[in-house]
Amino acid sequence: MATQSSGVGRIVSAAKAKLAAVNDSISTRSTRHRRRAVLAQQHRLHFDLICKAMDDPALAAVLDTYETDIPLEKQRQFLFANALYINALYFHRIGAMTRAELYGHLRVMCQNKVFREYWEATRHHRKSLPEASEEFTLGLMMDDLVQELADADTDEWWVVGEPPEKSS
Secondary structure, three states: OHHHHHHHHHHHHHHHHHHHHHHHHHHHHHHHHHHHHHHHHHHHHHHHHHHHHHHOHHHHHHHOOOOOOOOHHHHHHHHHHHHHHHHHHHHHHOOOOOHHHHHHHHHHHOOOHHHHHHHHHOHHHHOOOOOOOHHHHHHHHHHHHHHHHHHOOOOOHHHOOOOOOOOO
């Protein structure tokens, strides 16, 4: 009888362990789903605010934190460049784009003079980012990419730079 009781105990213990693993898996998926939903809401809000600032010079003035005077039309272009950059980061953050794909997307964006001007004008903004943050790391990746493109001796911009590993 003790042997049967011990066998049943092992079965119950194994069942509890499997149930706990399933529960953890569901919890992890639920957490990821909530994180994506929050990121999507944050992205929509950011885009709505940027659009309002692009449409209204009085609101654009609130976002004028550049170190030099930037004409209103250029500020509107910078706001749009910011929206494009944040959109690319968003797709990376939700897992729709690997870091290597993001790099390729950013390399295309860097072909635009206005985008490069925006990136330079906002350099001091990125200095406040914590070095351990993903945004800081991606900003450094972008800084390196802009520099490599500026230093390149080729018109074949699509081969400039070393993309990060595709698994990221």
